[in-house]
Amino acid sequence: MFSETIELRGHIIDSLILPKVLDQILTRGATFKIAEIKIGQKRADQSFARIEVGADTSEALNELVLRLRQHGAEVVEQADARLATAPGDGIFPDNFYVTTNQQTFVRIDGREIEVQPAMMDSAIAVNSAKGIARAVKFFDVKGGDQIVVGHQGIKVSPVQRSTSHTDLFQFINTTVGANEPKAGVIRAIAAELQRARTAGGKIAAVAGKAVALTGAGEYLQRLIELGYIQRFFTGNASAVYDAERALFGTSRGISTDRPLPGAGHENHLRAINVLRALGGIQAAVEKKVLTSGIMHTCIQKGVDIVLTGSIRDDGPIPGVTTGVVEAQKIMREKLTDVSHVLLLGTVQHSLAVASLLSPAVKTICVDIYPAAVAHIVDQQPFHSIGLVTDVEPFLRELCEAIANPAKSEAKRALVR
Amino acid sequence: MFSETIELRGHIIDSLILPKVLDQILTRGATFKIAEIKIGQKRADQSFARIEVGADTSEALNELVLRLRQHGAEVVEQADARLATAPGDGIFPDNFYVTTNQQTFVRIDGREIEVQPAMMDSAIAVNSAKGIARAVKFFDVKGGDQIVVGHQGIKVSPVQRSTSHTDLFQFINTTVGANEPKAGVIRAIAAELQRARTAGGKIAAVAGKAVALTGAGEYLQRLIELGYIQRFFTGNASAVYDAERALFGTSRGISTDRPLPGAGHENHLRAINVLRALGGIQAAVEKKVLTSGIMHTCIQKGVDIVLTGSIRDDGPIPGVTTGVVEAQKIMREKLTDVSHVLLLGTVQHSLAVASLLSPAVKTICVDIYPAAVAHIVDQQPFHSIGLVTDVEPFLRELCEAIANPAKSEAKRALVR
Amino acid sequence: MFSETIELRGHIIDSLILPKVLDQILTRGATFKIAEIKIGQKRADQSFARIEVGADTSEALNELVLRLRQHGAEVVEQADARLATAPGDGIFPDNFYVTTNQQTFVRIDGREIEVQPAMMDSAIAVNSAKGIARAVKFFDVKGGDQIVVGHQGIKVSPVQRSTSHTDLFQFINTTVGANEPKAGVIRAIAAELQRARTAGGKIAAVAGKAVALTGAGEYLQRLIELGYIQRFFTGNASAVYDAERALFGTSRGISTDRPLPGAGHENHLRAINVLRALGGIQAAVEKKVLTSGIMHTCIQKGVDIVLTGSIRDDGPIPGVTTGVVEAQKIMREKLTDVSHVLLLGTVQHSLAVASLLSPAVKTICVDIYPAAVAHIVDQQPFHSIGLVTDVEPFLRELCEAIANPAKSEAKRALVR
Amino acid sequence: MFSETIELRGHIIDSLILPKVLDQILTRGATFKIAEIKIGQKRADQSFARIEVGADTSEALNELVLRLRQHGAEVVEQADARLATAPGDGIFPDNFYVTTNQQTFVRIDGREIEVQPAMMDSAIAVNSAKGIARAVKFFDVKGGDQIVVGHQGIKVSPVQRSTSHTDLFQFINTTVGANEPKAGVIRAIAAELQRARTAGGKIAAVAGKAVALTGAGEYLQRLIELGYIQRFFTGNASAVYDAERALFGTSRGISTDRPLPGAGHENHLRAINVLRALGGIQAAVEKKVLTSGIMHTCIQKGVDIVLTGSIRDDGPIPGVTTGVVEAQKIMREKLTDVSHVLLLGTVQHSLAVASLLSPAVKTICVDIYPAAVAHIVDQQPFHSIGLVTDVEPFLRELCEAIANPAKSEAKRALVR
DSSP states (O other), rough: OOOEEEEEEEEETSSHHHHHHHHHHHHHOOEEEEEEEESSTTTTEEEEEEEEESSSSSHHHHHHHHHHHHTTEEESOOOOOOOOOOOOBOOOOBBBOOOOSEEEEEETTTEEEEEESOOOOEEEETTTTTTTEEETTTTTTTTEEEEEETTTTTEEEOOOOOOTTTTTOSSOOOOEEESSSOHHHHHHHHHHHHHHHOOOOOOOEEEHHHHHHHHTTHHHHHHHHHTSSSSEEEEHHHHHHHHHHHHSOOOTOOOOOSSOOOSHHHHHHHHHHHHHHHSSHHHHHHSSSSSSSSHHHHHHOOEEEEEEEEOOOSSOOOOOOOOOHHHHHHHHHHTTSSEEEEEEEEEEHHHHTTTSTTTTTTEEEEOOOHHHHHHHHHTTTTTTTEEEEEEHHHHHHHHHHEEEEEHHTHHHHHHH | OEEEEEEEEEOOOTSSSHHHHHHHHHHOOOOEEEEEEEEOOSOOOOOEEEEEEESHHHHHHHHHHHHHHHHTOEEOOOOEEEEEEBBBBBBBOOOOOOOOOSSEEETTEEEEEEEEEOOOEEEEEEEEETTTEEOGGGOOOOHHHHHHHTTTTTEEEEEOOOOOOGGGGOOOOOEEEESHHHHHHHHHHHHHHHHHHTTOOOOOEEEEHHHHHHTTTTHHHHHHHTTOOOOOEEHHHHHHHHHHHHHHHHBBBBBSSSOOOOSHHHHHHHHHHEEEEEEEHHHHTTSSSSSSHHHHHHTTTOOEEEOOOTTTTTSSTTTTTTTTHHHHOOOOOOHOSSEEEEESHHHHHHHHTTTTTTTTTTEEEEOOOHHHHHHHHHSTTTSEEEESSSSHHHHHHHHHHHHOHHHHHTTTHHOO | OOEEEEEEESTTTTTSSSHHHHHHHTTTTOOOEEEEEOSSSSOOEEEEEEEEEEEEEEEHHHHHHHHHHHHHHSSSSSOOOEEEEBTTTTTTTTTBBOOOOSSEEEEETTTEEEESSSSSSOEEETTTTEEEEEOTTTTTTTOOOOESSSTTEEEEEEOOOOOOTTTTTTTTOOOOOOTTTTTTHHHHHHHHHHHHHHHHOOOEEEEEEHHHHHTTTTHHHHHHHTTTOOOEEEEHHHHHHHHHHHSSOOOOOBBBSSSSSSOSHHHHHHHHHHHHHHHHHHHHHHHTTTTTSHHHHHHHHTTTEEEETTTTTTTTTOOOBBHHHHHHHHHHHHTTSSSSEEEEHHHHHHHHHHTTTTTTSSSEEEEEEEHHHHHTTTTTSEEEEESSSHHHHHEEEEHHHHHHHHHTTTHHHHHH | OOEEEEEEESSEEEEEHHHHHHHHHHHHEEEEEEEEEEEOSSSSSEEEEEEEEESSHHHHHHHHHHHHHHHTTTTTSOOEEEEEEOTTTOOTTTBBBOOSSSSSEEEEEEEEEEEEEEOSEEEEEEETTEEEEEEOEEEEETOOOOOSSSSEEEEOOOEEEEEOOOOOTOOOOOOTTTTTTHHHHHHHHHHHHHHHHHTOOOEEEEHHHHHHHHHHHHHHHHHHHHTOOSSEEEHHHHHHHHHHHHHHBBBBTTTTSSOOOOOOOOHHHHHHHHHHHHHHHHHHHHHHHHHOSSSHHHHHHEEEEEEETTTTOOOOOTTTBBBHHHHHHHHHHHHHTTTTEEEESSHHHHHHHHHHHTTEEEEEEEEEEHHHHHHHHSSSSSSSEEEEEEEHHHHHHHHHHHOOHHHHHTHHHHOO
């Protein structure tokens, strides 16, 4: 029997840290003895636990401790992190430490250095001289970089749940299902975004095709005009659907004004051709060819636009980043100073963006498919809210709640 | 090779009757020869085709002709329908003819009699003396009744598509998917319902749990107050969720006002207890205990309420029909004079209601689950519209479009 | 500030009881102080916590304590439960206590009596003289019965998670999603069912239409023949689809042998007519008219069949319970001695059955719709496993794993 | 009133061409008069119709005729196609003709030239001197190329349905839903693929993450070993999940052997690092580091692998095409000689591949999400079959049916 002693600190009970740690231990067939436990007497107080963990093999114990550290467990004997040299550009040394999206510290020369940015699925590159630790993706690493290996000297500080009960993001399970009321949540999201803007926070919107196709764009434009969106992420197809409506009155050949669907993909291709001929969206706006739509409003209001490509794209239009690695670099850069993200009707872009976010960023995910919402919310369980609903009426109601909170409350009266 | 000659009449091409007939023939390995074809030269003209059908066995030919008759084919040699005696109450004779939901005529003593009501999955009971033919369910038939057997002497007149291109219900594929714009369709539905009411049509609403649980009830109440709903079909649980909100401010323990879900099923049971103690919803309204909600509005405005039970119910409350056969009888009776049906967020009740409708009734089906919409719309492909969207914002927008069509058109302005 | 002291006992940490209690307190804006905590030093040891809870109003405190009791909290000052008289048949007194599906004890004359059966959404009727406490539904209660009111004198003992790590049902999140491997879980389910049968446990299967329609029946029959199913719950439509296949080779008009769907609902109605004419399934088997299918195998092997009706049914066939309240009584009775339940492709029947189960019963829920699985598993999070997969291949693989565990392991070889 | 005369030829009735044409005319508020109609008297005979179409404006008539041409209508006055010069690389002239995925002919100097390849959403570049017409994407066109504009001189030959009733792909509606039997269809697919291979056809498999994650890979490998797969398309993540299982025994941290999910994304990243360090999959196989899995089998058996990237990727591994436009070029090239495509559990790749296919290629689409199947099958309604089922048991059963057709038929016996 091999054993090690770990310690937990913080809101370890109501943030579910202690139960999760014990759950991992039992699930993996290991044993534990709680050597000491001190639980905070009040909401704001910190708790503490020291636990001896035992497993049958040294390997099993190591793997277990690795998991426990991701829940914030520290091994008691403090030691410096071990470093190894990256053998080449884009290649990590064997046994490199893989980050979670939790705040992470690495112990170098007896000092704890915070890894920045907090970003999941990265390695940690250390510059001991400068006392800097960076989370690095494969495309960041250069041969010769010093990379953390093993799990010694790493401390993870898991997100602690807010203890304020006015906070929208405090609940464990924050998906509002198809059969649950959403009006109240949407008003609370409006209030949250208003607080965020007042405090100088930056808000990103990530939009799937449903936004342009369902006619939800007009509400997104209104949010942009009201100053609620600072970054806009979407794909080539969505940008073109938006331009198609501005140029030809349709999106994927379908007009929002006619009662029922028409047909056809030609306008989509013609819109691409127009934008290619003019040199892109910015040029089309400047030349007054593109005079409405989400992209037009973004450019008018100075919103940063990030357009990325996929293998399903026609075109693409100028301005789309067609290399997926280059696209990730741009996305990461444009997300560094964002405080809130709206993920609207897209699994592909939402997961790509969510994987680049620090754990402090709050996300609101809206999709009509329950499986899509569940998949995305899973990435950041403490700071995300999922709504299973149609994205067009969601944006309409959010817009009303922001533009005129009193009228939104009194919407029954409006109807009469 | 066995063969028979069939004839088709009506809008056999643009209503897809001819292609479907040929499709059936080919699919079943039979052969055809078009002996004569005359196609209407204008939209309003009728077409005609005479086709010789051949199959390897007499049995296969019979089964094939049976199918073709359901698409409106007539066999050329006219003959009276054959009748047999029902051997006992609730039992049909062998080989009884099974109705579709198309308009059906049966030839008795050389005369064609229309079967009434037009209702699918029934047998046909004939009273030759009175010249009457009724569609009968198992529970309708009595021992000794004369029932049509075989398929001789039966003529089916399939629904012909409207040739007016202003009609919402004219399209072949009328499901508006998750990624399609719905604002225009909802305004068209509003206009359709307004025309229906002006013409004296009666509208039924069939509501699943989502209506009460998501807070959509207030919009349904508004439709009732505006005189747009004459029949209301729902289950025990939905009626109780509605009463629970009226009595305790929650539905299934969840308040619409608080931003995020609470928990609990107690209020549901307490609401049932209150209604059982008072003797039902009508009594609770009269005693001024129930003073708001959908059920309250129905009673205030004289809407016919049909409450049915299921094996998942708690309670049930007085007024719920707990026998499923008795419930079908009541539902059928309350649907006889209805012209339009709104099917809102329920597969169970929607399919039960749709199976009792005549083919002339128009249905609008709304559900957030694409599979639910597809399943329900399949029952009446020519006279139904399906929308894959959240039922609460659907009703909100429908309500706005009906209450104030001009404001609805100008809703962009409203937001600003 | 009003306050009360509560105590928690058992595996309060790794069964998530303590975190959930603290979560409830914070969520409702109340405060807590942990007066004492003692955590078991080993897996098998019990833990203990004494917590002072404070709230702004007496009402809020009462409601909060009510919630906490459902997580197993006891108020420290022990007192007898309060009783009130049921004012009439089928009516509870105001403020009746509503059970959860946890093991519950009620204190009468200073003694703790276990409420039986453990069944959610019921009231508790007490016979003080006999020292008996029963969970009663609305249809059970008689005027004059003594019913527990308020929450004083009630102790709830929540399900504690298994501490054995070989147990399939020990995990917190036990839904296997669409994109996860299922072969291993299915083998583990096979082993669990084998252990259950060896220990004399009784297994119920609850089957939706998908079972008969997809041709999964043959695998269910094999399970019955192998002695793995003692109770069979299904609806009228499913029983008829099964008989239709036995009588005419189709289910809902579709043959499993032909490559692609045919059409038609007639055989369904003819099968109903045959069974009505003969007097039901049992009679049809005895008269050798029904000679194959699930129902036939059930009758041959003496499996208890429970058939219930819904408003969507045609027929129904003799033997179907058409009153929904009567159906619940029969279902409850047939579930009392069951240890495991397979919930196969039906939301309606699965939720009805799950609401009648004691918390000790283990459930395995299989459905191709993720939302259906999530909805059903929510009812019994600790003792249920959900699989998002097609029910036909699930039963095929389960059958193979039970009939021939070695061959199942070696199925790769089989393929070659 | 403006009018034009169109002609239709071929199986215009049972291939639904005539009804669709009339439907378009009515839907758009235009009028028609059937000047002449001649319908083939036998299955193999061609039909003919001449129709005068009228509309209110010349513009509306033009747009309508454009649609009708996509259904195969020809305008009677034959004229050469009009050409215009591409104004620059990657830019088409205004009003360029947009191809469908139907076989298309363009009239140049009085001769009809077939456009090759038949590929949707392209323009047509004509080399009059060589008598060649090519379908060109934006990335294909060079400044100065002669591009077809308008719709004059274009003839489209829509796919005609097979008149053989043994053909799996002859049906109009070919999606097998969640509640329908699949065993027969899977055997028919097996037979179709066997015929295809016997005839020298090439089969492509397009695999989403579900294939590697659910453990379905072993069945795909078996199909490869049996010579049934010549091209393999997948994404970076799927290839890595497959390698992760080969290297570490897990996919996305989950082992197929253990009964229930573990956790973790590290092995995914370690697998990427191993493959980057070695220089890719081919090298890893050669160096005997990668010794099992789908990718290994592909390389052993000489299957062409096409790996494409997305913005969600980690890594990527060497060999992945990270530029989306370059990826499309490679995909198109590798699809030119393919006769059948299996689309397995991926919307993204399936739609990308389907958009590059000629209409003669037959596709089989399998996904557990009904909406995904519907979306993909929509692209090629006549030559595709959709199955709503779990991909792992689908491949298992397909594999059994191919490897041992007799055993597959007798699988009931196997179970016993």
